[in-house]
Amino acid sequence: MDAIMLQEKLVERLLCARGRTTRQKDKQYVGFATLPNQVHRKSVKKGFDFTLMVAGESGLGKSTLVNSLFLTDLYKDRKLLNAEERINQTVEITKHTVDIEEKGVKLKLTIVDTPGFGDAVNNNECWKPITDYIDQQFEQYFRDESGLNRKNILDNRVHCCLYFIPPFGHGLRPVDVEFMKALHEKVNIIPLVAKADCLTPNEIKKLKDRVRDEIERFGIKVYQFPECDSDEDEEFKQMDKELKECTPFAVIGSNTVVEARGQRVRGRLYPWGIVEVENQSHCDFVKLRNMLIRSHMHDLKDVTCDVHYENYRAHCIQEMTSKLAQDNRIDSPIPILPLPTPDAETERLIKMKDEELKRMQEMLEKMQQQMHEKDTC
Amino acid sequence: MAATDVDVFSSEEKRSLSLGGHVGFDSLPDQLVSKSVTQGFCFNILCVGETGIGKSTLMNTLFNTTFENEEASHYQNGVYLRPRTYDLQESNVHLKLTIVDTVGFGDQINKEESYKPIVDYIDTQFENYLQEELKIKRSLFNYHDTRIHICLYFIAPTGHSLKSLDLVTMKKLDSKVNIIPIIAKADTISKSELHKFKIKIMSELVSNGVQIYQFPTDDEAVSEINSSMNAHLPFAVVGSVEEVKVGNKTVRARQYPWGVVQVENESHCDFVKLREMLIRVNMEDLREQTHARHYELYRRCKLEEMGFKDTDPDSQPFSLQETYEAKRKEFLSDLQRKEEEMRQMFVNKVKETESELKEKERELHDKFEQLKRMHQEEKRKVEEKRRDLEEEMNAFNRRKMAAETLSLSQPLKKDKDKKN
Numbered sequence: 001m002d003a004i005m006l007q008e009k010l011v012e013r014l015l016c017a018r019g020r021t022t023r024q025k026d027k028q029y030v031g032f033a034t035l036p037n038q039v040h041r042k043s044v045k046k047g048f049d050f051t052l053m054v055a056g057e058s059g060l061g062k063s064t065l066v067n068s069l070f071l072t073d074l075y076k077d078r079k080l081l082n083a084e085e086r087i088n089q090t091v092e093i094t095k096h097t098v099d100i101e102e103k104g105v106k107l108k109l110t111i112v113d114t115p116g117f118g119d120a121v122n123n124n125e126c127w128k129p130i131t132d133y134i135d136q137q138f139e140q141y142f143r144d145e146s147g148l149n150r151k152n153i154l155d156n157r158v159h160c161c162l163y164f165i166p167p168f169g170h171g172l173r174p175v176d177v178e179f180m181k182a183l184h185e186k187v188n189i190i191p192l193v194a195k196a197d198c199l200t201p202n203e204i205k206k207l208k209d210r211v212r213d214e215i216e217r218f219g220i221k222v223y224q225f226p227e228c229d230s231d232e233d234e235e236f237k238q239m240d241k242e243l244k245e246c247t248p249f250a251v252i253g254s255n256t257v258v259e260a261r262g263q264r265v266r267g268r269l270y271p272w273g274i275v276e277v278e279n280q281s282h283c284d285f286v287k288l289r290n291m292l293i294r295s296h297m298h299d300l301k302d303v304t305c306d307v308h309y310e311n312y313r314a315h316c317i318q319e320m321t322s323k324l325a326q327d328n329r330i331d332s333p334i335p336i337l338p339l340p341t342p343d344a345e346t347e348r349l350i351k352m353k354d355e356e357l358k359r360m361q362e363m364l365e366k367m368q369q370q371m372h373e374k375d376t377c
Numbered sequence: 378m379a380a381t382d383v384d385v386f387s388s389e390e391k392r393s394l395s396l397g398g399h400v401g402f403d404s405l406p407d408q409l410v411s412k413s414v415t416q417g418f419c420f421n422i423l424c425v426g427e428t429g430i431g432k433s434t435l436m437n438t439l440f441n442t443t444f445e446n447e448e449a450s451h452y453q454n455g456v457y458l459r460p461r462t463y464d465l466q467e468s469n470v471h472l473k474l475t476i477v478d479t480v481g482f483g484d485q486i487n488k489e490e491s492y493k494p495i496v497d498y499i500d501t502q503f504e505n506y507l508q509e510e511l512k513i514k515r516s517l518f519n520y521h522d523t524r525i526h527i528c529l530y531f532i533a534p535t536g537h538s539l540k541s542l543d544l545v546t547m548k549k550l551d552s553k554v555n556i557i558p559i560i561a562k563a564d565t566i567s568k569s570e571l572h573k574f575k576i577k578i579m580s581e582l583v584s585n586g587v588q589i590y591q592f593p594t595d596d597e598a599v600s601e602i603n604s605s606m607n608a609h610l611p612f613a614v615v616g617s618v619e620e621v622k623v624g625n626k627t628v629r630a631r632q633y634p635w636g637v638v639q640v641e642n643e644s645h646c647d648f649v650k651l652r653e654m655l656i657r658v659n660m661e662d663l664r665e666q667t668h669a670r671h672y673e674l675y676r677r678c679k680l681e682e683m684g685f686k687d688t689d690p691d692s693q694p695f696s697l698q699e700t701y702e703a704k705r706k707e708f709l710s711d712l713q714r715k716e717e718e719m720r721q722m723f724v725n726k727v728k729e730t731e732s733e734l735k736e737k738e739r740e741l742h743d744k745f746e747q748l749k750r751m752h753q754e755e756k757r758k759v760e761e762k763r764r765d766l767e768e769e770m771n772a773f774n775r776r777k778m779a780a781e782t783l784s785l786s787q788p789l790k791k792d793k794d795k796k797n
Contacts, residue, residue, distance in 0.1 A: 057535075058535065058537060059533070059535020059536055059537045059538075059540075060535070080537050080538065082538060082581055082584075083538050083539035083540060083541050083543060083544040083581055083585075084541075084544055084581070084584075084585055086540070086541040087541040087544065087545060089541070119540070119541060120541060121487075121488045121489050121541050121542055121545055122486075122487045122488065122489050123486045123487065123488070124486055124487050126486075166533070167565075168427065168429055168430050168431075168533055168534075168561070168562055169427065169428055169429035169430075169451060170428060170429040170448055170449070170450070170451060171451060172451065173428075173451045173484055174451065174452060174484060174485065174486055175486050178486065195534075195565050197564070197565050197633070197635075198534070198562045198564055198565035200631055200632055200633055201633075201634065268567050269567055269568075270564070270567055270568075270635075270636065270638075271568065271642075271644050271645055272564075272633075272635075272636035272637055272638050272639070272645055273633065273635035273636020273637075274635060274636075275633075275635050276635070279634075279635075281634050282634055282635055
């Protein structure tokens with residue numbers, strides 16, 4: 001039993017409710033219970049969009065994981081750089097957009113890739129192009145939102161960032177910490193342990209504990225799953241708890257299909273066995289996929305809109321108004337409600353009171369100093 | 378007569394003769410072997426790789442023992458090297474093994490200086506040996522040779538290619554030490570990916586001119602196996618000290634939910650090949666190469682820096698002794714010249730101070746004279762005053778006496794007047 005089946009049940013219930021209302025029209029039934037159904041219909045018609053960013057050193061399996069997640073081949077003709085070319089490489093931002101459809105639901109998926117991150121010999125501030133990109137998308141949305149014609153706003157804001165932690169070390173490295181600290185207030189970060197097929201279950205557990213400790217110690221705010229409502233059933237709560245304890249997810253990706261236990265599954269073929277990507281006892285890929293796509297995709301979008309974007313917007317507006325007040329210009333590119341300007345009389349009074357306050361503060365300080373000296377004498 | 382005979386013989390070519398019976402000098406290699414066994418061997422391994430890539434585990438697995446080590450943290454400020462020496466014994470052969478670990482390699486955000494501590498360490502070991510060699514009283518047979526014989530470079534199993542840091546570091550090290558690149562944690566790469574990865578790595582090394590250690594193919598006994606192993610570079614290894622029961626045997630392996638990776642299974646990884654090549658077949662060759670090639674290169678560069686040359690301007694071969702003598706002479710003449718200079722300076726200074734002192738003496742003398750004169754003047758004045766004073770005193774005394782005699786006669790008269 002997992003979230004997929006629960007969701008399917010919910011959809012069924014909603015669809016059936018429609019049939020019921022038409023039959024029981026004469027009963028005392030208002031009918032707004034069909035609202036969820038209407039929402040569902042409209043959203044299917046409108047289609048969804050989602051922007052996912054993947055970040056991490058090259059060779060950690062980012063592209064393979066994206067292909068496995070969305071069961072497509074996004075990176076067909078990729079050119080990988082040599083080691084020599086990478087010595088002084090700068091970080092680029094590349095975008096791939098695909099339109100995929102499932103059961104009538106359309107999804108416009110944008111994957112933002114960051115080739116070159118952490119690959120050069122000197123990686124000082126290698127996260128700057130990425131933060132600049134995210135800010136750019138926020139700024140563009142801000143302008144569009146404040147514009148006159150708001151019919152067709154394109155939402156290119158990054159909803160989620162999957163950060164790949166290499167499994168070869170003992171935990172987070174300085175570059176990981178710096179990257180996450182630079183981005184945790186701009187985007188939802190989901191840390192992943194990449195290439196988890198090089199760790200035994202004990203080692204995975206140790207590494208996850210280590211990474212969780214270090215995330216807390218350095219004060220990095222990764223994406224937190226929302227708490228369950230108290231009226232959800234026990235199974236859901238249990239699942240949610242397991243999900244939370246499993247972070248960071250240890251994932252394996254694969255582009256190839258192998259034959260295992262009589263079935264054709266996505267996996268990796270080794271001389272000593274076959275790693276199945278969708279086997280829960282092999283890795284956390286299924287958990288990640290469920291969380292990312294099947295249950296929390298919309299929540300990620302909401303957090304981006306409500307928290308990260310609003311933070312950016314408030315910050316932007318504050319800067320702009322302070323600049324306007326200094327420059328005394330009336331026109332601004334974005335319509336902002338002007339702050340109530342006090343008239344001259346009140347302004348003068350305010351200034352006087354400010355000066356008085358300052359004087360009293362200075363006197364207080366002097367007295368404190370004197371008392372302090374007396375004490376020490 | 379004998380001298381001419383000798384001349385005749387030495388101008389002929391060397392002849393090879395066949396022996397009539399068993400002489401016994403075929404035991405020479407055995408004598409050499411027994412001597413070196415009693416001496417003991419020493420071997421120094423340098424492990425270069427990122428933190429957590431499996432260097433310590435691989436050393437434990439290779440030598441089938443547990444070398445004590447603590448896990449390194451990722452937050453070191455720079456790279457530093459940690460050498461540890463162990464004494465191992467197998468049958469009757471003693472091995473003094475030194476393992477040098479690079480702590481903090483690859484962890485910093487700016488890795489441009491990461492290779493420097495490693496290169497400095499290798500150079501320091503060469504320098505120590507060179508110093509020992511150049512000593513007048515030296516004990517090379519007793520010397521604990523710390524020169525690095527082999528550098529195992531651990532490549533992260535990304536599956537794509539070398540990292541930029543790997544390329545830069547290997548280029549700096551390839552002329553100083555024998556490098557064997559190995560792919561660490563190879564149980565994360567599948568067979569097909571591994572093949573492509575190895576080809577990519579080797580092509581990158583070749584195209585960038587990095588000289589890695591080639592197993593020697595000139596000795597027929599081992600040339601076949603060595604040349605086949607050369608084709609398997611870089612070795613993809615897996616290390617483990619834990620034992621897992623497979624079938625009815627207990628082997629060193631890693632246990633996964635999907636299978637067991639056996640360390641000593643040739644179809645699982647190249648660990649056995651690495652052990653063969655590194656320890657069982659080519660250990661002695663590695664030591665030789667270090668001494669004959671890398672150390673000699675270092676020595677030549679160092680001595681050239683100091684100004685020694687092998688041939689003088691006429692292209693006649695110089696011996697080190699002659700160069701050394703010439704240098705010594707130069708040095709001594711330099712020394713003498715400097716001594717002369719210093720002496721001159723000293724003499725000049727002495728002269729100067731002497732003249733100064735004389736000046737001062739004269740001044741003092743003048744002052745003395747002046748003071749004396751003044752003193753005499755004063756004295757004279759005082760004498761004059763004294764004389765005046767004496768005269769006055771005499772005059773006064775005389776008057777006093779005169780007055781007294783007068784007063785003596787006076788009171789009689791008064792008395793007489795009174796009586797009358």
